[in-house]
Amino acid sequence: MIEVTNLTKNYNGFCAVDKIDFKVEKGEILGLLGPNGAGKTTTLRMLTGFFEPSSGNIEIKGLKIPEDTLEIKKLIGYLPESAPLYHNMLVFDYLVYVAKIKGIEKDKIAGRLKELSSLCGLSEIMHRPVAELSKGLNQRVGLAHAMISDPEILILDEPTSGLDPNQIVEIRKIIKNIGREKTIILSTHILSEAEATCDRILIIDKGKIVADDTPENLKKSAKSESQITLSLHEADSNKALELLKSIDNKLIVEVEDSSDKDTISFKIITIGLDNPMKTIYLKIKETDWIISEFKKESQSLENIFHKLTTEDK
Amino acid sequence: MTQIKHIAIKEFKDYFTSPIAYIVISIFLIVTGWFFFSTFFIYDRASMRDFFLLLPTIFSFIIPAITMKLLSEEMNVGSYEILLTMPVSFTDIAIGKFLGATLFIGAMMVPTLLYPISISFIGELDLGPIVGGYIGTILLGSAYCAIGLFASSLTRNQIVAFIIGAAICFLLTIMDRLLFFIPGAFAPIIEYIGANSHFINISKGVIDTRDIIYFASVIFISIYGTYLVMKEKN
Numbered sequence: 001m002i003e004v005t006n007l008t009k010n011y012n013g014f015c016a017v018d019k020i021d022f023k024v025e026k027g028e029i030l031g032l033l034g035p036n037g038a039g040k041t042t043t044l045r046m047l048t049g050f051f052e053p054s055s056g057n058i059e060i061k062g063l064k065i066p067e068d069t070l071e072i073k074k075l076i077g078y079l080p081e082s083a084p085l086y087h088n089m090l091v092f093d094y095l096v097y098v099a100k101i102k103g104i105e106k107d108k109i110a111g112r113l114k115e116l117s118s119l120c121g122l123s124e125i126m127h128r129p130v131a132e133l134s135k136g137l138n139q140r141v142g143l144a145h146a147m148i149s150d151p152e153i154l155i156l157d158e159p160t161s162g163l164d165p166n167q168i169v170e171i172r173k174i175i176k177n178i179g180r181e182k183t184i185i186l187s188t189h190i191l192s193e194a195e196a197t198c199d200r201i202l203i204i205d206k207g208k209i210v211a212d213d214t215p216e217n218l219k220k221s222a223k224s225e226s227q228i229t230l231s232l233h234e235a236d237s238n239k240a241l242e243l244l245k246s247i248d249n250k251l252i253v254e255v256e257d258s259s260d261k262d263t264i265s266f267k268i269i270t271i272g273l274d275n276p277m278k279t280i281y282l283k284i285k286e287t288d289w290i291i292s293e294f295k296k297e298s299q300s301l302e303n304i305f306h307k308l309t310t311e312d313k
Numbered sequence: 314m315t316q317i318k319h320i321a322i323k324e325f326k327d328y329f330t331s332p333i334a335y336i337v338i339s340i341f342l343i344v345t346g347w348f349f350f351s352t353f354f355i356y357d358r359a360s361m362r363d364f365f366l367l368l369p370t371i372f373s374f375i376i377p378a379i380t381m382k383l384l385s386e387e388m389n390v391g392s393y394e395i396l397l398t399m400p401v402s403f404t405d406i407a408i409g410k411f412l413g414a415t416l417f418i419g420a421m422m423v424p425t426l427l428y429p430i431s432i433s434f435i436g437e438l439d440l441g442p443i444v445g446g447y448i449g450t451i452l453l454g455s456a457y458c459a460i461g462l463f464a465s466s467l468t469r470n471q472i473v474a475f476i477i478g479a480a481i482c483f484l485l486t487i488m489d490r491l492l493f494f495i496p497g498a499f500a501p502i503i504e505y506i507g508a509n510s511h512f513i514n515i516s517k518g519v520i521d522t523r524d525i526i527y528f529a530s531v532i533f534i535s536i537y538g539t540y541l542v543m544k545e546k547n
Contacts, residue, residue: 048398051547073400080398084391088331100319101399145395 007056018207031198032187040187077151083142087131102149135162156186231293316405324413359436365446365516377478380461388469418454441518449515452528459535
């Protein structure tokens with residue numbers, strides 16, 4: 001459905017998006033994840049034809065940017081970040097204007113607006129000026145704007161930013177629902193959101209793709225790696241270090257500063273070890289040291305994200 | 314084509330949903346009405362010549378004021394992104410916005426039709442210069458709208474857009490009065506570039522293709538310039 005190859009965007013010498021490749025299949029919900037300034041918005045803006053790529057190809061249903069930009073714009077519904085709408089118009093007038101521009105037939109506009117107003121919860125605010133709306137309401141109007149022509153592809157830039165928790169749940173439900181038939185690309189920096197709504201996650205950092213997988217697989221790969229904190233009483237630090245290292249040569253052991261003189265703390269990172277807690281415990285049991293702290297950090301998407309986007313490259 | 318129509322209608326309506334239209338139209342009518350009628354009875358002539366002579370100067374300030382928001386505001390608020398990601402081309406946007414502003418100028422001129430009507434009650438009015446005057450006004454107004462639109466495409470700051478637009482329009486208006494300082498060989502060229510002499514020709518009731526071509530080229534160059542600026546910006 002969507003194929004991106006070698007996509008690059010430079011602004012005055014600064015490289016915002018650096019040779020990225022990805023594919024999106026029909027009916028897929030793809031999440032673009034990344035810290036601020038990673039290039040998420042720039043990528044989406046290039047997909048929607050707002051920015052022209054510096055180099056690389058974008059192909060959507062066999063149509064190419066920039067040659068067929070006008071055709072592509074007809075296939076896409078786009079919600080820009082923070083939904084900048086026309087402030088001086090009424091919500092109703094605004095949506096009618098958008099419907100006309102998007103080429104919806106005159107006699108179908110009213111029906112479509114009714115559907116959207118119940119889907120996005122707009123019936124109360126149809127007669128209010130856009131400028132008076134709160135951020136969440138504004139976001140809903142933006143969502144209605146994106147969906148008005150019933151497009152095959154929806155591109156949503158931070159669709160839940162500024163919404164209250166109830167609205168977030170609601171919007172996610174809407175996205176999940178539409179996602180059954182439509183292709184959706186959304187960007188977010190909220191991990192739980194990507195986990196809850198997306199079929200696949202792309203993690204972007206400094207303009208490059210650092211991970212591309214389903215949320216389940218990303219979590220699985222995180223599980224094979226675990227971080228353990230261990231504090232020992234009445235132990236010799238060198239001996240303890242040796243002992244720990246002898247368990248497995250893939251073990252990374254770091255001594256941590258401890259406030260208590262008698263206690264030594266270790267941070268242990270294990271890779272691909274089955275039940276590392278058990279192995280370590282059995283080894284320690286052989287000695288007469290006292291374990292004062294022994295816990296496994298839970299690995300979530302947050303850790304993966306943090307790791308992938310803060311590592312020096 | 315339909316996209317151009319929708320954009321033009323939206324821009325035209327926008328003027329009337331905000332206070333801009335009412336303020337600008339009132340100021341325009343007060344200023345022209347005062348300057349025209351304060352000398353009208355002294356000259357004791359049933360003609361609108363003095364009214365039309367005022368327009369190039371007044372237009373060079375009023376038109377940039379109404380066109381300054383056309384693109385600057387969209388770029389500043391961010392709705393430019395929404396506009397560009399809808400199925401419209403740069404040409405649709407430029408022409409649509411230009412037509413919206415020109416329609417507004419047309420609407421602004423409607424109340425002044427009362428002048429020739431009331432003058433015709435007190436004297437013999439020659440219809441030729443009046444019709445010519447209004448045709449000239451529309452041509453001049455649309456040319457200045459196109460220039461204002463171009464100025465608006467250059468910056469996201471409306472005040473800067475106004476100053477650039479007013480400077481270009483005012484320069485075109487006073488150009489034929491600067492001929493005095495210009496070496497003889499260049500004088501005809503400069504006179505041709507200035508808008509005033511073309512407008513005066515038409516408002517005398519003489520409709521010459523040279524003048525029409527002049528205004529058409531100003532409109533074309535400015536809209537094409539707007540198109541190039543928008544294309545360059547993304």
